[in-house]
Amino acid sequence: MSEDGREQSHLTNRQGHPVYDNQNQRTVGERGPATLENYQFLEKISHFDRERIPERVVHARGFLAHGFFEAYGTIGDEPPSRYTRAKLFQEKGKRTPLVVRFSTVIGGRDSPETARDPRGFAVKLKTEDGNWDLVGNNLPVFFIRDAVKFPDVIHSLKPDPVTFRQDPNRIFDFMSMTPESMHMLTWLFSPRGIPQDYRHMDGFGVNTYKMVNAEGEAVLVKYHWKTKQGIKSLTQAQASEIQATELGHASKDLFEAIERGDYPEWELCVQIMEDGEHPELDFDPLDDTKTWPEDVFPLRPVGRMVLDRNVDNFYAETEQVAFGTGVLVDGLDFSDDKMLVGRTFSYSDTQRHRVGPNYLQLPINAPVTTPRTNQRDGQMAYHVDDTGENPHVNYEPSSLGGLAEAPRAGRDHEPEISGPLTRRTLSRTNDYAQAGERYRTMPDDEREDLVFNFVDFLGQCEEHVQERMVGHFKQCDAELGRRVAAGLGLEGSTNGSVAQRGVPARAQ
Ligand code: HEM
Incomplete structure (x- = not known):
């Protein structure tokens, strides 16, 4: 008592x-x-x-919420079965439980959520056919197009190994040697680089995936989560003001919105492209530094996601949740995108180290279906997966009644692949066109913000780094190059003043 x-x-x-x-x-x-x-x-x-388990090597600071996906029963105006046999999309109103973990990328577990940084947007859908993870970001493109460069881009963005401070000179040194990053930089240094919070941002799968129908025919797909709250961003000045008193404002905002019943919502849309190389395009459909023009490849709505429940425990759920790009269900497939293949190895590899070999037994990661495997034991094995009729048989095939292979749900997608085994970049690099187009189609205040932020960061860099970056910007768009150069005092021009800041949060 x-x-x-x-x-x-x-x-x-x-x-x-x-x-x-x-x-x-x-x-x-x-x-x-x-x-x-x-x-x-x-x-x-x-x-x-x-x-404490080791924090994620990237995306360490994050926040998780539970909710559901509700299918529209159509993909745009068409029946989903035309493109995919994945069961979660087929029936109007069908609900699939899910969790989403939003995150920042570079900072540690307790770092400020106001950073200029991509935001992670990782969704785990617990379907009747097992888990489907869609591990995305709030920006539609990425810095690099080959997974072998990932540790380098992250090292450049993480704190300096000697001073342990994030250093614009290191970041732009790397980026200036990596022209494919230009498009991503025009997003990251625009207002979109600091979302107001997690509710007011879109999500993108970024990499190209496939959908596969019952006949085994595939199309290329890009995924978009469109926020129904509207997009809102912070200026650098606003972010700094928040950061002075609050490190976790975005987690707080999401938690409190859900607590008061103001459930945030996103619409899932897909862009679809016929499978193939598409030589008529000026970019490769497998290049994650490119967006697909929406007037040619329209956004087709497929369903909505609602977040309506907070976690019971941060460590059991937010920390131990493990997403991966390899986690697909029948009817969804990989494309040949070499970033995606690299990512698919990396996620489960790090999770075996970060959480342990039996991370999939944890309730937050376990599917709603019953896993029946012959994978056994190891550290922290919590139970033995369902063995079927005969617990003595932990191998397959067997005539003694062990687990048997599942029947196929449709024809396999069997793309023809041939070519020399080689180390080469995609031939259609076209690193500047979409970056320049993005600059030209931004409203004036966002262009101003972009130039200001570039000048602010590049102002802390050595002159040769500044010059290389300005050289790239000029190739994206002559005016962008000129304005950044002027802001840096590289060409003595006063065109494109970057002096005044502090404009309010804007919808874009
Ligand atoms: C080759 C490129 C990439 C590699 C090797 C890679 C690797 C990783 C690794 C190792 C983690 C930590 C996972 C964990 O500890 O659970 C992670 C987290 C994450 N990555 Fe990537 N990543 C890559 C590119 C991307 C891209 C392009 C996106 C966005 C589309 C992305 C989105 C995320 C997200 C959202 C998380 C956090 C997941 C969570 O909330 O637990 N990554 N990545």
Whole structure:
């Protein structure tokens, strides 16, 4: 009984022993020393010593919410079955439970959510055919187009290994040697680079995937989550003001919106392209530094996502959740995008290290279907996967009644692939066209913001880095190059002043 008369459960240790005294170690006399047979204390403190799992190497700061996906039963105006046999899309009103983890990329687990940084937008849909993870960002393109460059781009963006400070000179040194990053930079240094919070931003799958129908025919697909709250961004000045008093404003905003029943919503749309190389386009459809023009490849709505429940526990859910691009369901497939292949190895690899080999047994990661595998044991194995009829058989094939292969849900998609085994970049690099087009189609205030931010960051860089970046910008758009050069004092021009800031949060 508590002092105010409430019934209280009794404390135990992890072995189930009652804890009679949680205030004092066992010591020789009241002044000590303590003895080593202090099991209750040793267990408590040694568990505490291990309370943190390694943080994610990227996207360490994040926040998770639960919700559902509701299918429209159509893809645009057409039946979903024309493109995909994935069951979650077929029927109007069909709901699939899901979790979403929003994140920043570069900072550590307790870093400010006001950073100029892409925002992660990772969705895990628990379908009747197992999990489907769509691991995306709030920006539609990426810095690089080959997975082998990922550790380098991240090292350049992470703190300097000596000073441990993020350093614009290192960032733009790398970017200026990586022209395919120009398009991404025009997003990241625009207002979109600091979303107001997690509710007011879109999500993008970024990489190109496939949908496969019952005949085994595939189309190329890009995924978009369109926020129904509207897009809102912060200026650098507004972000700094928030950061002065609050490091987790975006998590707080999401948590509080869900608590008050103001459930955020996104519409899932797909862009579809016939499978193939598309030589008529000035970009490769497998190049994740490019967007697909929406007037040619329209956004086709397929359903909506609603987030309506907060986590019960941050560590059990937000920290231990594990998303990966390899996690697809029948009717969805990979494209040949070499970034996507690299990502697919990386996610589960890091999760076996970060969470442990049995991370898929944790409730937040487990599918709603019953896993039936012959994968066994290892650290923290919580249970044995369902073995079917005969628990003695943990191999396949077997005549003794073990698990058998599942029937196919449709014809396999079997694309013809041939070519020399080589190390080459995509031939249609076209690194500047979409970056320049984006600059030219931005409203004036956003262009101003972009130039200001480039000048602000590049102003902290060595002159040769500035010059290389300005050289790239000029090839994107002559005016962009001229304005950044002027802001940096490289050409003595006053065109494109970047002086005044502090405009309010804008919808774009
Ligand atoms: C080759 C390129 C990439 C590699 C090797 C890579 C690798 C990783 C790794 C190792 C993690 C940590 C996962 C964990 O600890 O659970 C991660 C997290 C993440 N990545 Fe990537 N990534 C790549 C590109 C991208 C791209 C292009 C996007 C966006 C479309 C993206 C979105 C995310 C998100 C959202 C998370 C956080 C997932 C979560 O909330 O737990 N990554 N990535």
